[in-house]
Amino acid sequence: MKTAGAFWALVAPLTCVVVISIGQLLFKLASGSLDIRRPWTEPRALAILAVALILYAAATLLWVAALRHAPLSRLYPLMAISFVLVPLGGWLIFREPVSGPYWAGIGLILAGLAVIGRAPAA
Numbered sequence: 001m002k003t004a005g006a007f008w009a010l011v012a013p014l015t016c017v018v019v020i021s022i023g024q025l026l027f028k029l030a031s032g033s034l035d036i037r038r039p040w041t042e043p044r045a046l047a048i049l050a051v052a053l054i055l056y057a058a059a060t061l062l063w064v065a066a067l068r069h070a071p072l073s074r075l076y077p078l079m080a081i082s083f084v085l086v087p088l089g090g091w092l093i094f095r096e097p098v099s100g101p102y103w104a105g106i107g108l109i110l111a112g113l114a115v116i117g118r119a120p121a122a
Contacts, residue, residue, distance in 0.1 A: 008069035021085035026052035
C-alpha cells in the first residue's frame with residue numbers, strides 16, 4: 001500500500017463522513033412523510049430518499065478509493081465523527097433534544113479521536 005497523501009488520508013474520508021451524515025439527515029426528512037406501505041403516494045419523500053441513497057453510494061465509492069491509499073485502521077475511526085454530526089444536525093434542523101450526557105459522550109468521542117490521531121502508525 002502506498003503512503004497516503006493528505007487527500008486520501010484526510011480529505012476524502014472526512015468528505016465521506018459528511019456526506020453519510022447528510023444522507024442520514026435526509027433519511028430522517030423523508031421519513032416524516034413517507035408511508036413505506038405506499039411510497040409512490042409521496043413523490044417528494046421518494047425524491048429525498050433517492051438523493052440520500054445516491055449520496056450514500058457516492059460516499060461508498062469514495063471510501064473504497066480512499067482505502068486503496070490508506071490503511072483501514074487509520075481511516076475507520078474518522079467514521080465516529082458521524083456520531084457527532086448526525087445528532088448535531090438532528091438538533092439544529094429537526095429540533096430533536098440532545099441530553100447533557102449525550103453531549104458528554106460526543107466530547108468523549110472527539111477526545112478518543114484525538115488520541116487515535118496522535119497514535120503512531122503501526
